[in-house]
Amino acid sequence: MSETTPAPTRSGRPRIEARAEASILHADLDSFYASVEQRDDPRLRGRPVIVGGGVVLAASYEAKALGVRTPMNGGAALRLCPHAIVVQPRMSAYAEASKAVFEVFRNTTPIVEGISIDEAFLDVSGLRRIAGEPIDIAHRLRAEVLEQVGLPISVGIARTKFLAKVASAVSKPDGLRLVPPDGELDFLHPLPVERLWGVGEVTARTLHDHGITRVGHLAELGEPVLRSILGPGAARHLFALSWARDPRRVETGRRRRSIGAQRALGRHLRPPDEIEAYLHGLTDRLGRRLRAADRVCRTVVLRMRFDDFTRATRSHTLPEATDHTETILRTARTLLATATPMIQERGLTLIGLALTNLEDADAVQLTLPFDPHATNTLDSTLDNLRQRFGSTAVTRAALINRGEGISVPLLPD
Template sequence: MEEKETPVRRKIIHIDMDAFYASVEQRDYPEYREKPLVVGGLPQGRGGVVATASYEARKFGIRSAMPSKQALQLCPHAIFVRPRFAVYKEVSKKIREIFSRYTDIIEPLSLDEAYLDVTVDKLSIGSAIDIAEQIKQAIKDELQLTASAGVSVNKFVAKIASDIKKPDGLTFIGPSSVEKFIERLPVDKFHGVGKVTAGKMKKMGLFTGADIKQLTEEQLISHFGKAGHFYYRIVRGIDNREVQPHRETKSMGAEDTFAYDLTTIEEMHTALEKITQIVYDRLLKYQLKCRTVTLKVKYSDFKQITRSLSFTECTNNKDFILNIAKQLLESTGIENSRIRLLGVTVSNFNNTAPKGKTPDQLKLFDI
């Protein structure tokens, strides 16, 4: 007889900054306040992409990852500014310093969000709700920014809860409410369920967590593969994942979308040199060496390919990585090609990131 798995109860807080990049810009530049602000690539040219939009801009339907040209069409009077990543990273560092007053068990997900395990907190406050409120107030008082918080017994519910009352919200889902909360949750609100999977679920008549709960674990696995294990447990409130303060770095990379198509090998090599320099700087920063280089190419017709090459010895030699990237590019048959995007990613590292350092996501917006 299979032993029934039971939930592990922890005190988990998920903190998510509100429109982080845009809020920092509005804080630093009063002329942007209460106006639709878009941080990302500029709409001129062709390759601009929205990184973050202020809440004033979101009212017009502007969202992250949307082409900047489309954002401009939705809101012709929107203000577009380029990202200032160095500033955002410095603010993020100060936010994490606030977190560390309460716990050392912090798992950063990006510059603007993190999980905190406060099952045992440094100040012996005891209440995760009180800790979340104090963190939010400290961020507001010290950094003039707002954050939203989700508080619950596991990571899955805490993350979803942080999005319920944005901006500047706090939502608590207690132990006795977790399972019913998930039962009522629409499938497209499940963290980790993308549009394709959500569409498949709806075609099967699965619209909420309660619907998923009607299926056996075997049925879920047959329809959704390994994810079926997760769905079966999560709709029963079971998410025993720990907050991981030092997550293993799997890969790191950078990419650039160009304002015009690259058509010559000289242009492509120059672009690769710029991108590889960023990757190299990050390898040095996190004291890593890689065994695999992956090249990403997107053509003018939006066709996209990737090519990878692995080697036996770890390296962080910039020239070596650049030469590999150039070889991979030439192996794609670039004669008469028109390229709109190039990217370089390195992986298969010799060790994990040093203690206290978690690489942030990085993309180029130099358009």
């Protein structure tokens, strides 16, 4: 169904050429959590809605118009929008809505690549004879999501995944944007550099310091100049995107290479034992996900956000892949200990944990001796209890009266 054709490069490796027509769709639900709340409670429609208490998990467009953003502190959000209606998150409702939307996606085309629970890429090339032009397919997709699930969705259409995603973002809320092949640079170059994948706050600030504010400015500089500003890897990546070069296909069945979870802590001081307790909870949660997906990890990454909104990470790669909670926790605690002086100096507002370099559990090379890991019996028992009676059926003593935090709905691991 793909319209890409391989062509040889100088090294002899095949190159994926750009497809001839705009046939990749990026479908993205608008303010997903808040839209579900407005769908289910008519009193909330047309009014500013904030999902979450201490931290903003989602905001309706009425609240966003007044400056409310995620993951803003709840108090700061209410100062910007004092008449906002704050609702507690209902994760089961969001998971059910996501499942229904992805059913619409899969009824549209068999080639669906989920990015998160509220967005996906769809490849509709080759469907013209049975379903019409890509823009007609996109119109029907939006209508079916609204009719069957009751949610607004924005769709971008382009030759590449990158441009399709940018187009859907530009079309929000509840819009549709087609980027024709002969209009790609006219669409892309006037946009701010922040629209490029890989341009976060730090990179944007560096580019702005050099007078680069638009994608077109970056494209005109050339890769050698960018290399001196950003380094070779980032320069190559951003220069290619600035000229709309993105050869990646829409892929199905790809398993993710990392999983993560995080816990917002607010801006008041947290004692070290409380921070460590939250780290324990994150480790338990990720360990369950690993084992449920029959995966193992090699690298543990600690993520932190400080009171001044700066961020830092610490990581450690294990000698062999594991799904053993105690091994992961021991590594995470070591990373936290090394970061403690920084936390005491700058304050901690968010702690996160990620497990990366994931592999399938049945593909791991066995090590001698081939004895079963008896300690995994505890993990299995706890997993079974939580699966039967809910994730809070068994918890660590350190988390009593603190909770494990919100478990956000996720795509399958």
